[in-house]
Amino acid sequence: MFDKVKRLFKKGNQEEIDEYVFVTEKEMNEDLKEIILKLERIGEKCGTDLQKKYVNKFKLQGKLNLRIWVCRDIDGDEDENLTSEQCFEKEYRSQLVIDYDGTKFEDDFYAYYVPLWYYFGGYFKGSGTLYDLSQKNLKTLLNG
Template sequence: MFNKLKNFFWSNQRDEETDRYIIVQNEEINEDLKQHINALERLGERYSKDLESEYKSKFESDGKKNLKVWVCRDIDGDQIQGLTSDQCLEGEYRSQIAINYDGFTDEEDAYVYYIQLWGCSRGRKSIGGLYDLSKYDLKKEIEDTLSEVLKET
């Protein structure tokens, strides 16, 4: 299924940001896709935990306290308590790697930086975008984002 999904990329005119995603049409939104999303989110959770530990002291020595890196999930922008990747095929579900420091709260939109993993818009014509692990290195992208955040004053 994953190889089949790679056939749904944006046109050649896509920019670098949208190039990171496999476009998933309504007929591809199924249980097989759900397994790929679950695996992607588990990988994101592992990378987030490892990189948060690795970068925490670097952030603190730069005066940036309370680094938090995690997989954030919401439906239509609302962070719902207990939302898991099992609900990833629901309409308007979105998951992302979120990064924040200094003053983190559990409130909606509390994170400052993010990397989208999966998002799905359901309506008459459902369409989704899945982070393309076959072309991009998620761990490196998280590390690059953390490095950029460290450079900011």
């Protein structure tokens, strides 16, 4: 998926990147919440910057109305009132979404997305996956 995202912004060979950490429910605390909040803020800033930078280039390729933003949902239900403060609700997911009008590579709901945080759980226990900012730079990933 990341290769396809990177191809949107640059040409050349891409390498596969593993940039996620697994988080157990025991590790979910206020420190982790701050990391998630920071990650989503960086995602929002990254999306705004990239959208400004590439909107005209996308338009020239017939990809109209480029929009890059942090999308939050719980169990697939998007809600604009949903905030990072709810990141420990089961099935909460945040992702940096790239979408536009026009031909897309896949038949997904959005053209591309980069998962930031996902808290999944069963009846009694939960765990999550988190984009690892300590190892990877989100803006570099997308900008190439």
